[in-house]
Structure formats: structure tokens, C-alpha cells
Amino acid sequence: MTTIRTLLRTDHDAWLPLWRGYLEFYEAELSDEQTTLTWNRLIDPQFPIHGALAVDDDGAAVGIVHWLTHAATWSAQPYCYLEDLFVAPGVRGAGAGRALIAHVAEWADAHGSPKVYWLTQETNTTARALYDRVATHTGYVHYQIGLGS
Template sequence: MTEIRPLAPADRDAWLPLWRGYIEFYESEVSDEQTALTWSRLLDPQFPIHGAVATDDGRAVGFVHWLTHAATWSAAPYVYLEDLFVAPDTRGSGAGRALIAHVTEWAREHDAAKVYWLTQETNITARALYDRVATHTGFVHYEIGLGR
């Protein structure tokens, strides 16, 4: 059975290969320095990024990271689900749905107006889940990299 709980310092060795798998899935690169910074931010109660881990029989099988920000269209804050990853061998087990539900419940408890996230159009497996638990808004994502 999948259990979801906040990340703890002892989770680093289990989180790290999942994080690397996530970065690889998106065919990207993140330096070791940034990975270390991300981990420290996830554990810092003063930093506005949060994380949780999904475990199945004690084994870490996925994670979720999210942050809260003010909004111009709402008095209540929004929750941005920035990273979500489930190990390939446990996809379809309900871990992804449980991680999203964890963030959604956290957002309710913190009086947020909504939870939202992005994914690639080609991420068909994840989008099948997302289409069941959320509303596809039809927005298209653009960005300008600033070389940092």
C-alpha cells in the first residue's frame, strides 16, 4: 500500500535516484550543486518549497515538490506542483494519484485557491492520470531562459 509523508533528512539516499530519474525523463540536466541546493530547500521550513515521498512497503517509489505563491486573480494563494515523479516500475500503482491528492489536501489546509502544474504534451502516461484528477485548461506554456 502506498503511503505519502513529508520528506525527511533520512530520505536523501532514496530521493536522489528518483530525482535523477525525473531529470533524465525530461531529457535535462541539473548540476550536483543545484541538486544539493534543491534538497536543502526541501528540508528548510523557512523556504517556501515543500516535498513529500511516496513509499510502498518501505521503499521510496515517488516524490512531489510544490510551492505556494500569491495570485493576481485570487485573494487566496495558488499552489504550483512543480515536480512529480513515480518510479517506472510502480507507475499505475496509484502512487501518482496519491501524491497529487497529498498536495491537494495540503493546499486545502492552507486555504489555497487552486493547485496547478505543467507537463509535456508527449507525457501520455501522466496525462491519462491528470485528465482523471484535474481539468485541462488549454493553456500553452512559454518561457524565456535567462541563462542562470
């Protein structure tokens, strides 16, 4: 059975391979400095980015999720953005992804957020099969403009 818990300062060595696996999956490269900054933000209770770890029955880390909230123009309460979700390839399909999403939804509900939302690649069919079961596909298309640094 998968257990979801808040990231602890002592989880760095368990979190890092999952973070790197996530970046590799999305063919993204971040500097070691950015990874360190991300980790420090996740474990800083004063910083508004949150993280949780999925662990299996043996206590091995098998997944991560990171989220944040932000003000919204269509709601008095902040929306919750699930920014990063990754489950180790060898345990996909066993419920860790669903449990991580549920953890964020429960946290967001407890903190008054009216919704949780996230993005994924159109080609991420494995994850999208789960997302179609636990959420509503809104039909929106994502655009972005890269700026400066």
C-alpha cells in the same frame, strides 16, 4: 498500499535516485550543486518549497512530489504550483502518482489555496491519462523565455 509522507532529512538517499530519474525523464541536466541546493530547500522548514515521498509497503521510496505557493492577481489566497512529480517506472499505474497529487491538493486546501496547478509535456501521455482523471485540462499553452544565467 502507497503511503505519502513529508520528506525528512534522513530521506536523501531514497530521494536522490527518484530526483535523478525525474531529470532523466525530462532530459534535463542540473549540476550537483543545484541538486544539493534543491534538497536543502526541500528539508528547510523556513523555505517555501515543500516535498513528499511515496513509499510502498516495504518502505521503499517509489515517488516524489515538490510544490510551492505564490501570490496571485486573481485570488486573495496563494495558488499552489505542483512543480515536480515522479513515480518510479516499475510501479507506475499502481496509484502512487494519484496519491502524491492528492497529498498536495489536501495540503493546499488546508493552507487556503484555491487551486493546485502544474505543467507537463504534451507527449507525456501516460501521466496525462492520470491528470485527465484527477484534474481539469485548462487548454492553456505554456511559453517561457530563458534568461541570463
